[in-house]
Amino acid sequence: MKLLITGGAGFIGSNFVMYMLQQHPDYQIVNVDALTYAGNLENLQSVENHPKYAFVKADITDVQAMDALIGDGVDVVVNFAAESHVDRSILEPDVFVKTNVLGTQVLLDAAKKHKVTKFVQVSTDEVYGTLGATGLFTEETPLTPNSPYSASKAGGDLLVRAYHETFGLPVNITRCSNNYGPYQFPEKLIPLMISRALADGALPVYGDGLNIRDWLYVEDHCSAIDLVIHKGVLGEVYNIGGNNERTNVHIVKTILQELGKPESLITYVQDRPGHDRRYGIDSTKIMNELGWKPKHTFETGIKETIQWYLNNKEWWTRIQSGEYQKYAEKQYGSR
Ligand code: NAD
Ligand code: TDX
Numbered sequence: 568m569k570l571l572i573t574g575g576a577g578f579i580g581s582n583f584v585m586y587m588l589q590q591h592p593d594y595q596i597v598n599v600d601a602l603t604y605a606g607n608l609e610n611l612q613s614v615e616n617h618p619k620y621a622f623v624k625a626d627i628t629d630v631q632a633m634d635a636l637i638g639d640g641v642d643v644v645v646n647f648a649a650e651s652h653v654d655r656s657i658l659e660p661d662v663f664v665k666t667n668v669l670g671t672q673v674l675l676d677a678a679k680k681h682k683v684t685k686f687v688q689v690s691t692d693e694v695y696g697t698l699g700a701t702g703l704f705t706e707e708t709p710l711t712p713n714s715p716y717s718a719s720k721a722g723g724d725l726l727v728r729a730y731h732e733t734f735g736l737p738v739n740i741t742r743c744s745n746n747y748g749p750y751q752f753p754e755k756l757i758p759l760m761i762s763r764a765l766a767d768g769a770l771p772v773y774g775d776g777l778n779i780r781d782w783l784y785v786e787d788h789c790s791a792i793d794l795v796i797h798k799g800v801l802g803e804v805y806n807i808g809g810n811n812e813r814t815n816v817h818i819v820k821t822i823l824q825e826l827g828k829p830e831s832l833i834t835y836v837q838d839r840p841g842h843d844r845r846y847g848i849d850s851t852k853i854m855n856e857l858g859w860k861p862k863h864t865f866e867t868g869i870k871e872t873i874q875w876y877l878n879n880k881e882w883w884t885r886i887q888s889g890e891y892q893k894y895a896e897k898q899y900g901s902r
Contacts, residue, residue, distance in 0.1 A: 574648030776816030808848025
């Protein structure tokens with residue numbers, strides 16, 4: 568089987584590349600990534616010379632490049648490539664529409680032309696909008712995205728759905744909750760707070776800090792996507808959640824406690840515009856129909872994650888200094 572993984576130099580994509588090479592030593596894995604600010608080939612140093620792995624630097628909006636790549640015997644496309652940070656989408660929505668909507672359509676066209684056996688769209692619970700104090704997102708919850716990021720992801724999802732309905736393209740859509748774990752870019756809540764706490768800097772908590780996210784350890788997300796590739800019923804959507812709802816301030820306090828830093832570092836700042844109050848995922852469908860089970864509890868996962876950031880300080884300080892981009896420039900030239 569030949570898999571094309573888009574966005575494989577990002578946080579979840581790089582974890583997924585390594586996971587699949589380990590789980591399926593006979594699969595050929597091609598990673599295509601444009602190496603935006605979020606793409607870091609240093610994540611993949613351990614597999615860069617693996618005989619079953621290849622990296623191609625290209626943009627998913629590039630029609631000819633995607634046609635050539637998918638036309639070269641690809642069986643399955645797993646689309647992780649996206650602009651992924653909500654705060655950036657508020658400042659600069661245009662690139663979100665370009666990559667997350669247009670990029671998805673370009674991939675769908677190439678997948679249709681070359682008759683792939685499956686196209687998996689990696690999406691997010693944020694397309695469902697926000698929850699009040701009770702209830703959970705199911706696969707039937709209407710899409711009511713509130714940020715330019717989530718609206719662009721919903722646009723991509725709807726195109727995937729339409730290519731299935733109109734052209735019979737074999738697709739699945741997965742919608743997961745907030746991931747955490749190794750190699751997450753230090754703009755996202757958990758790695759941002761770890762790195763700032765270690766520097767005794769202020770920890771900016773938006774609003775009252777009581778917004779709730781459902782946390783999923785990245786390896787558990789990878790195992791879910793692996794199952795969807797192999798067992799997902801064509802045309803179906805699968806929600807993937809960690810069943811670990813926590814307030815933001817609880818997360819930040821847990822990090823401070825683990826690092827032995829004072830709570831006085833917490834600084835409440837202006838709220839994010841359109842800030843979704845609560846996400847909570849009902850994962851019954853993937854658990855009952857595909858047999859998925861997360862391995863990590865939040866308590867063990869967060870400890871392992873903090874330890875990883877402590878052990879890999881060089882990895883994130885090279886991101887903060889911009890040094891990581893030199894690694895890719897050596898091989899692929901500057902952007
Ligand atoms: P990330 O920002 O860490 O990585 C995104 C990757 O995509 C980067 O390597 C980047 O270089 C690449 N990319 C961006 N634009 C591209 C383009 N035009 N062409 C080719 N490559 C491009 O993101 P992540 O956190 O790993 O998220 C991966 C996917 O999972 C995204 O689709 C995101 O919407 C989804 N998701 C993420 C989370 C989360 O908590 N991180 C939760 C739910 C869903
Ligand atoms: O400095 C901060 N302070 C703060 O209070 C940051 C960066 C975040 N927050 C809050 C906002 C959110 O309620 O923490 C929560 C998590 O924020 P992010 O890490 O930015 O994640 P979120 O907005 O929930 O989106 C993430 O999960 C769903 C990913 O970035 C998306 O790609 C994914 O779809």
